[in-house]
Amino acid sequence: MKNRKTMKAAVIDRYGPPEIQSIRRVAVPEPSAGEVRLEVHVATVGRTDTATLRGHPFFARLMTGLLKPKMQTLGMDFAGVVDAVGDGVSSFKVGDRVFGISPENFGAHAEYLCIPADGAIAHIPDILPFDQAVVGEGAWYASGTTDMLSKGDRCLIYGASGAIGTAAVQLAKARGAFVVAVVGTRHLELAKNLGADHIVNYETEDFTKIGERFDLVFDAVGKTSWRACRPLLNKDGVFSATDLGPGWSNIVLSTWFGITGSRRVRIPFPENAPGFIRHLAELMARGEYRGVFDRYYALEDIVDAFRYVETEQKTGIVVILPD
Ligand SMILES: NC(=O)c1ccc[n+]([C@@H]2O[C@H](COP(=O)([O-])OP(=O)(O)OC[C@H]3O[C@@H](n4cnc5c(N)ncnc54)[C@H](OP(=O)(O)O)[C@@H]3O)[C@@H](O)[C@H]2O)c1
Missing domain, CATH: 3.40.50.720 (NAD(P)-binding Rossmann-like Domain)
Known part of the structure; x- marks a missing residue:
């Protein structure tokens, strides 16, 4: 049984190499009005995570924080189960299987994550297990061009x-x-x-x-x-x-x-992440889209996962399993 007051998370306090991340116990976030909280079953480490951790390129710090990262925990892709909903949420309920991306606040390298219900989140098609649903980040970037x-x-x-x-x-x-x-x-x-x-x-x-x-x-x-x-x-x-x-x-x-x-x-920057994630869910439900997965790492081994992604040799997606 998990302790619902605190959770494991990969925490960063500054920009730097993979080793600056540490696994700590932090408070489980509470969903605000309009948000859902999910228990993260699967996350990924992508090139956005590695670039954001190093604060590279420098101009990207205008969005992620000039001197130190605004976010305490990285992780853009997530798949998991809704375990609490904030006031006013009707599109998701406790127990729903969901996936998506958190392009502004990250946070999926943790056991729990809060995300706006009208954000880039959708139901996982019934045919898919959690670990095949963490497909959002690369696909969203690709869509800026393929559109x-x-x-x-x-x-x-x-x-x-x-x-x-x-x-x-x-x-x-x-x-x-x-x-x-x-x-x-x-x-x-x-x-x-x-x-x-x-x-x-x-x-x-x-x-x-x-x-x-x-x-x-x-x-x-x-x-x-x-x-x-x-x-x-x-x-x-x-x-x-x-x-x-x-x-x-x-x-x-x-x-x-x-x-x-x-x-x-x-150099297109994709838009409308919420709409895209819903479109991706439809493609996956019809069997027209699937993730390509490389290595799987436990959250405790997140430093190794970042090091591997930084080799620029991965095939498709590198997966993190928070529990
Ligand atoms: N700055 C950011 O926030 C950010 C975020 C996301 C993505 N990006 C950029 O988007 C790009 C793609 O990201 P990604 O995550 O899709 O990349 P990735 O998964 O890290 O790409 C690795 C793949 O590229 C192949 N590769 C390596 N050298 C190659 C070459 N010379 N020619 C063709 N293929 C080669 C590798 O296989 P082989 O070596 O076997 O060919 C490997 O399968 C990167 O340039 C990344 O910097 C930037």
Whole structure:
């Protein structure tokens, strides 16, 4: 039986490397009006967590806290069971199985989490266990790019084996696009299973010389550039990236193309997280979307989980089990 006054949480007091996190007992949060509290069964460590822990890039501290992080506990993805509801909540009740993301306050690296009932939270489809429902973060970031696609568009996804890349392949297919996935040797089978129409092995072939043109090229791992990918784009084709690019080139170019109005280079930040999580629940219920999971860590081993994610070698999602 759990002690309901205090809970285990991975706590941070400053920016720094994974080792600065410690597992402590802190007060269980009480849901305010309009919030639900859930018992977290599964969480993840993603690149947002690792970047936020280090306070990198520095300008991101405008949102997360200039000198020290505003949030005491990281963790954006969650899946669990509602165990209390605040005043005025009618969309969820105690016992509901829910999943979602907490992009502003984080907090899922703990045994309990409070989140607005009208936030990015939805019921887990009945067919899914908890550990297959922590899929929100990478998918939400990917959606900022895949939402540009229409049926029949041609897109190339570079780095289709990470959390964002594996999501992007599936979301692009769900929108009816033709998808070429670029991955390394160990992920060829994965890309095929995710539904990519054609797969290029970046270790044995120069993907920029495949002789095809695309409406959209998406650098989903921050390992290529507009300059390298430009020959792949058709006349109005868009290069979209998850990262700043070499020498912050993606920031410079997206600003420049924004001024000229062509918007050919973009670093899209996804919007409407609540709507997206509900859409994701529908896709998962229809079997049109699934998470790709790598290693599982206990909350006590969170430092190791962060270290692994920082290798930039994970396949899809790294899972944390708080209890
Ligand atoms: N700043 C933030 O808050 C933030 C938040 C989220 C994401 N992001 C950015 O979004 C990007 C993707 O994040 P993610 O979590 O999806 O990444 P991830 O899961 O860490 O990506 C790792 C995958 O990339 C593959 N990879 C490594 N080097 C590659 C290369 N040269 N070419 C192609 N694939 C390569 C790896 O497999 P192989 O090595 O076997 O190919 C591995 O499967 C990153 O650039 C990250 O910085 C930033």
